[in-house]
Amino acid sequence: MQHYDPGQPDGTNASLTLAISPDGTPEPGRTYPVEARCGIAVRVAKGQTLTVINPSGHQVCDFWAFATENMHEHLSMAHLHTTLGTIFPKVGDPLVSTLRRTLLTITEDTSPGVHDTVIASCDHARYRQLGCTAYHDNCADNLRMALIAIGLRAPMIPAPFNLWMNVPVAPDGVTRFAPPVAAPGDRMSFRANVDVIVVMSACPQDLTPVNGEGVAPGPLAFAITAG
Amino acid sequence: MQHYDPGQPDGTNASLTLAISPDGTPEPGRTYPVEARCGIAVRVAKGQTLTVINPSGHQVCDFWAFATENMHEHLSMAHLHTTLGTIFPKVGDPLVSTLRRTLLTITEDTSPGVHDTVIASCDHARYRQLGCTAYHDNCADNLRMALIAIGLRAPMIPAPFNLWMNVPVAPDGVTRFAPPVAAPGDRMSFRANVDVIVVMSACPQDLTPVNGEGVAPGPLAFAITAG
Numbered sequence: 001m002q003h004y005d006p007g008q009p010d011g012t013n014a015s016l017t018l019a020i021s022p023d024g025t026p027e028p029g030r031t032y033p034v035e036a037r038c039g040i041a042v043r044v045a046k047g048q049t050l051t052v053i054n055p056s057g058h059q060v061c062d063f064w065a066f067a068t069e070n071m072h073e074h075l076s077m078a079h080l081h082t083t084l085g086t087i088f089p090k091v092g093d094p095l096v097s098t099l100r101r102t103l104l105t106i107t108e109d110t111s112p113g114v115h116d117t118v119i120a121s122c123d124h125a126r127y128r129q130l131g132c133t134a135y136h137d138n139c140a141d142n143l144r145m146a147l148i149a150i151g152l153r154a155p156m157i158p159a160p161f162n163l164w165m166n167v168p169v170a171p172d173g174v175t176r177f178a179p180p181v182a183a184p185g186d187r188m189s190f191r192a193n194v195d196v197i198v199v200m201s202a203c204p205q206d207l208t209p210v211n212g213e214g215v216a217p218g219p220l221a222f223a224i225t226a227g
Numbered sequence: 228m229q230h231y232d233p234g235q236p237d238g239t240n241a242s243l244t245l246a247i248s249p250d251g252t253p254e255p256g257r258t259y260p261v262e263a264r265c266g267i268a269v270r271v272a273k274g275q276t277l278t279v280i281n282p283s284g285h286q287v288c289d290f291w292a293f294a295t296e297n298m299h300e301h302l303s304m305a306h307l308h309t310t311l312g313t314i315f316p317k318v319g320d321p322l323v324s325t326l327r328r329t330l331l332t333i334t335e336d337t338s339p340g341v342h343d344t345v346i347a348s349c350d351h352a353r354y355r356q357l358g359c360t361a362y363h364d365n366c367a368d369n370l371r372m373a374l375i376a377i378g379l380r381a382p383m384i385p386a387p388f389n390l391w392m393n394v395p396v397a398p399d400g401v402t403r404f405a406p407p408v409a410a411p412g413d414r415m416s417f418r419a420n421v422d423v424i425v426v427m428s429a430c431p432q433d434l435t436p437v438n439g440e441g442v443a444p445g446p447l448a449f450a451i452t453a454g
Contacts, residue, residue, distance in 0.1 A: 079347040129327065
């Protein structure tokens with residue numbers, strides 16, 4: 001514990017070897033997979049658009065963005081809540097950083113718009129609490145490994161923007177994990193306002209209905225376009 | 228921006244000089260002030276209880292806890308939501324860390340239990356967005372300065388536990404800033420499950436009704452006891 005390093009994975013999976021290029025720079029227009037249960041990092045330049053695709057409709061994407069020039073500036077759900085006045089971001093909304101700068105703007109969402117901004121990524125400790133004794137793939141490690149795969153290191157694990165994750169919050173504050181309500185092929189697009197490094201994890205949660213009832217966690221896909 | 232250091236304040240106030248002792252170790256049983264608009268850090272040893280007092284009832288306390296042995300392990304609101312299944316912690320609830328360890332347990336809350344776990348601390352950028360041109364005291368800087376005052380440095384600004392802050396979240400996700408509903412003298416107590424460094428900021432927000440309508444931000448107080 002004394003040597004806890006937030007950038008160090010608790011175990012490993014293929015995320016360590018799935019980089020789209022040595023430094024995460026994409027080929028514009030190409031569609032890349034986010035393999036099931038894995039994470040991947042991509043550099044999105046100012047003005048470019050990132051589109052994330054949900055082939056099954058029931059697969060959650062843990063999503064983070066770091067300012068390329070300083071990873072201590074990253075997308076922050078707590079700051080987002082103040083800026084937007086809601087816990088549910090929608091098309092046109094700015095996604096703000098720890099410095100309250102707009103890193104990305106949501107430019108498209110073909111789903112009903114149900115996404116989560118209050119729940120932490122799954123991690124090694126979470127699966128141990130759920131009864132796992134062997135290593136279980138997890139989104140926090142996928143973030144760490146996706147960054148290591150392009151030569152970077154997570155300085156911390158920010159609270160994620162959980163695309164398509166369905167966590168209703170009742171008026172009394174009670175939260176629950178419900179299956180996603182997106183449809184197969186739904187997509188979300190984000191225009192970069194500054195150069196960012198985005199990390200996406202195809203959530204490997206298979207012990208709660210976060211990724212749908214009775215289905216295995218699946219892949220996602222993404223592409224970068226010019227506009 | 229390239230040199231952004233999350234531990235460096237954007238300005239200064241008396242928080243830099245208000246340490247209760249050189250390393251933040253308290254004298255058990257003594258009641259200490261948290262001066263209005265300022266922050267202060269205190270070491271709470273495993274088994275000790277920290278009681279935070281709200282003299283006016285309408286003063287919000289931004290509250291953070293770091294594991295003494297490694298400040299990268301800190302109280303995390305996103306992890307708390309998963310653990311508790313609610314955004315509103317109450318007496319008996321564990322306050323968990325980025326590693327899902329219980330750092331503190333809420334052992335007393337004389338208020339109606341309305342506290343916030345979704346909104347970021349106020350900071351320099353927030354007050355600029357609210358129209359301030361001169362430096363405005365802010366909770367993020369108070370955290371940074373309170374740690375500097377005891378010889379430490381904030382490795383990041385975690386999302387705070389905002390004691391007595393009243394942010395209703397409607398079923399459609401919309402949040403609003405409402406005045407606190409606590410009464411003068413209300414207090415909350417926390418038993419430490421491990422050695423922690425707690426930082427409290429008497430929120431200096433006077434441009435929204437976060438600390439009450441038409442009243443100036445005021446002080447808080449705290450004490451450490453054995454059990």
